[in-house]
Amino acid sequence: MASGISLKELAAELKLAPSTVSRALNDSYEISEQTKKKVLSMAEKLNYHPNPFARSLRENKSKAIAVIIPERINTFFAQVIDGIEEITQEHGYHLLVYCTHEDVEKEKKIVNLLLNGRADAIVMSVSSQTSDISHLHKLYERGFPILFFDRICSEIPTTKFITNDYQVTLEATRHLIQQGCKRPAFLMLSEDISITKERHRGFLAALKEAGISHNPEFSKVCCQNEETNIEILKNLLIQENRPDGILASVEKLALACYQAVKKTDLKIPTDLKIISFSNMGIAGLLNPSLTTISQPAFSMGEECARILIKKLTKTNQPALANEVVVIPSKITIRASTMVE
Amino acid sequence: MASGISLKELAAELKLAPSTVSRALNDSYEISEQTKKKVLSMAEKLNYHPNPFARSLRENKSKAIAVIIPERINTFFAQVIDGIEEITQEHGYHLLVYCTHEDVEKEKKIVNLLLNGRADAIVMSVSSQTSDISHLHKLYERGFPILFFDRICSEIPTTKFITNDYQVTLEATRHLIQQGCKRPAFLMLSEDISITKERHRGFLAALKEAGISHNPEFSKVCCQNEETNIEILKNLLIQENRPDGILASVEKLALACYQAVKKTDLKIPTDLKIISFSNMGIAGLLNPSLTTISQPAFSMGEECARILIKKLTKTNQPALANEVVVIPSKITIRASTMVE
DNA sequence: CTGAAAGCGCTTACAG
DNA sequence: CTGAAAGCGCTTACAG
Structure with a gap:
């Protein structure tokens, strides 16, 4: 649908060679100012737009x-x-x-x-x-x-x-521990994502520092289906030795946590504290407002x-x-x- | 950086004419099955990818x-x-x-x-x-x-x-009125957007139906700046004859309302009921959860x-x-x- | 069924 | 400073 006028037609209108017109349009040093002006004004007048594909092909x-x-x-x-x-x-x-x-x-x-x-x-x-x-x-x-x-x-x-995933997760986990979490849990998306690995490392480092042993069952590998995630989380939260703090490596999982918590008798932050990687502008409007790690x-x-x-x-x-x-x-x- | 092999080179490799190869690749009826197979397998082998710009230019x-x-x-x-x-x-x-x-x-x-x-x-x-x-x-x-x-x-x-903006806004406003709103307010983004007009019409129709006179000051034209919007809304909410129900035509404004309310002594939904056009999955997790009109x-x-x-x-x-x-x-x- | 030729609309060495 | 010519990588009438 590039139905416009071509360089050749523009050149004919100007009684100039296409090569000259091309150079004028590309502001080549080889072309006189006078010619450039003439070409530019005519191009404007005839609504000339260079064909991007011809240019791409050529260049x-x-x-x-x-x-x-x-x-x-x-x-x-x-x-x-x-x-x-x-x-x-x-x-x-x-x-x-x-x-x-x-x-x-x-x-x-x-x-x-x-x-x-x-x-x-x-x-x-x-x-x-x-x-x-x-x-x-x-x-x-x-x-x-x-x-x-x-x-x-x-x-x-x-x-x-x-x-700075390692560092910021370390700090985030320290924060959970400072706030009283004895059994913090880390939620990750998938094992083969290197970035999640770093986040998990930072988490483990903070636990070690505080002398808390890690329950590997608390580091959840989650799937794409939201319903399933909520179910997994709910089951995690109703067991006796449930986590009392959650660090979600993805916003989606923090929200799934909020949903899962609704299905239990637990209250955030009383029974469960949550912090999550998230860039949502409205984290502050959630119920309760969500502590976040936001990336630039x-x-x-x-x-x-x-x-x-x-x-x-x-x-x-x-x-x-x-x-x-x-x-x-x-x-x-x-x-x-x-x-x- | 399209450094791959060209049709011409592929043809040379096959000892065929470029035109034949082109037709074979495009599954033309003119080409024998045998040739097509040969061409296809060689194209695969040599990792041939047609240049999109040549094709765009031509077609x-x-x-x-x-x-x-x-x-x-x-x-x-x-x-x-x-x-x-x-x-x-x-x-x-x-x-x-x-x-x-x-x-x-x-x-x-x-x-x-x-x-x-x-x-x-x-x-x-x-x-x-x-x-x-x-x-x-x-x-x-x-x-x-x-x-x-x-x-x-x-x-x-x-x-x-x-x-169906007119219809759904009519219903949404009826809902506000049914829930006890006596002074519902409509928040719109800009006057020259036809879609907002329809929403406003639906709103006014519901008011008329219920015999409520409209305070034009409640139909706010908002700007892009979030801080300013919050300020405008706060000022609207602290006046004596403030609205007791808000219909936001854009998610952003509903969130600004939540923020503005935080700066007052009002409570949602007791003092102010809010409904908003929004497709956020997490509307249900806001505090309080937000009644929404979601578009398909x-x-x-x-x-x-x-x-x-x-x-x-x-x-x-x-x-x-x-x-x-x-x-x-x-x-x-x-x-x-x-x-x- | 296959091939030679023209052309899509540009740019850029090469001439002058 | 300007122009004629070649070519980017395709497709498609036109021949055979």
């Missing part, structure tokens, strides 16, 4: 960046994308956004689709179940610029953005984008550095972890 | 659909996009997602950028402040397929998806996509019909509107 770049996330209905990811868009838009890049719904097969399909060059780079947070990473290796081997954030893939040597999502997106733009716009840039950039998260204490 | 279609929304951090829009992706992905379409942040100038820039054919169609929810719609007219005049959902632009004759976001996205796919994939399709498709919303009653 072998798409001017598009693919963003792959596990879910859209999640404030964190939405904020990251906002941050990416903020920076990339200034440089004329477009965002192709794909959602895996935590499904590795879908992730593979998307990644394979992008092998054809439709995007110049990929920014992604891997699907929670990702274990087979051959599709990511393929990208890397081809020299395709790829950058991870939050849910990173350690095996691929490229730039990764994460938060927007600036993380911006940083990803800046590095990418540098790589994509400057010539002879080396491959993306194999480094892990750590940005600190922030703990906001609210009612769900208050001592009565 | 004059992008295989991309642009989605323009006012904000990303909003469950409703996220769900709609999920729905659009669900359908379009099956047909090989990619989603370019743009966020206007409720800024008309940004919306104009994005729309003008899309005039070059980078996307085959646009699905959009207009920015709240949209009043000058020349940029949308331009699209329409060029025959560019454009489809509106939720925040529609009535002046452009194309297919629009909305919810996912299926709305799916429906948009189906119509678009039909238009884009079948030849000789007429322009998108100038019709308004209405999908019903659902009221979920929770604590925020309960009689004590």
Whole structure:
């Protein structure tokens, strides 16, 4: 439907060669100011828009960046994308956004689709179940610029953005213990996600420090189905030796906890204290308000984008550095972890 | 970075003409089964991926659909996009997602950028402040397929998806009145959004029906700044003749109400009942849980996509019909509107 | 059933 | 400073 006028037609109208017009539009030093002005005004008048695909084909770049996330209905990811868009838009890049719904097969399909060059780079947070990473290796081997954030893939040597998960979880768990928790529980999403591992390490370190032995049954691997999660949690909470503090590594699980608690006689924070990783603006409006660890999502997106733009716009840039950039998260204490 | 092998190289490897290989890959009836098999297996072996831009240039279609929304951090829009992706992905379409942040100038820039054919169609929810719609007219005049959902632009004759705003607001307001509200207030986002108008009409109809006169001061036009909104609401709530029921046309404003109430001595639902348009899954976990009107976001996205796919994939399709498709919303009653 | 040729709309060496 | 020509990687009439 790109029904507009072409460069050739514009040139004919101006009685100039297409090459000259092209150079004038691209502000080449070879063209006189007078010609440039004439070309520009005529282009404006005739509503000329260069065909992006001809340009992409010729220059072998798409001017598009693919963003792959596990879910859209999640404030964190939405904020990251906002941050990416903020920076990339200034440089004329477009965002192709794909959602895996935590499904590795879908992730593979998307990644394979992008092998054809439709995007110049990929920014992604891997699907929670990702274990087979051959599709990511393929990208890397081809020299395709790829950058991870939050849910990173350690095996691929490229730039990764994460938060200070170990440290902040250590502090969060200390907070639970200070508030009187004797049997804190950690809820994680999936074992093969490195970021969750760090969070779990921080949790264990805090327990060790306080001389609390860890009940491995309290570290729950959860599934995608919300109902099932609530059921698992409810069963955990009604047993005699139930946890009295919960650290959720994902917002979804904290909310499932709230739901599960409703099905028991327990009260938050009296019987159970909860803290969760979450970027929801309304954590403070929950009942009771939720103590959160929020990640610097927007600036993380911006940083990803800046590095990418540098790589994509400057010539002879080396491959993306194999480094892990750590940005600190922030703990906001609210009612769900208050001592009565 | 589309560094892969080209059709020409693949053809050379097969000792066939590029045209034959192209036809074989596209499963043309002109090619023998044997040749097709040979070509397909070699393409697989050499990891051939057709260049999307060459194809787009040749066929004059992008295989991309642009989605323009006012904000990303909003469950409703996220769900709609999920729905659009669900359908379009099956047909090989990619989603370019743009966020206007409720800024008309940004919306104009994005729309003008899309005039070059980078996307085959646009699905959009207009920015709240949209009043000058020349940029949308331009699209329409060029025959560019454009489809509106939720925040529609009535002046452009194309297919629009909305919810039964008048009817559901009428019912929601009746509910407030039944629950004892004598001075219900309606909160709207902006006057020039047609969808908000319908909601306001439904509200007024319910008041009339109940013989309640409307205090226009209670129909608030709110701004983008959260702090300011909270301040406006607080001031509204501390006056003597304050509203005793609130119908928020946007989730954001209901949350601002919760915040504003915290700054007063009022209690929800005792002193003030609140109902809001919202697709948040966690409305039930707010304090108190929030009565909501939720829109069928996912299926709305799916429906948009189906119509678009039909238009884009079948030849000789007429322009998108100038019709308004209405999908019903659902009221979920929770604590925020309960009689004590 | 297969192939040679033209062309989609750009950009950029190469000439002058 | 401007222009003619080639080519990016496809597809599709047109031949045979």
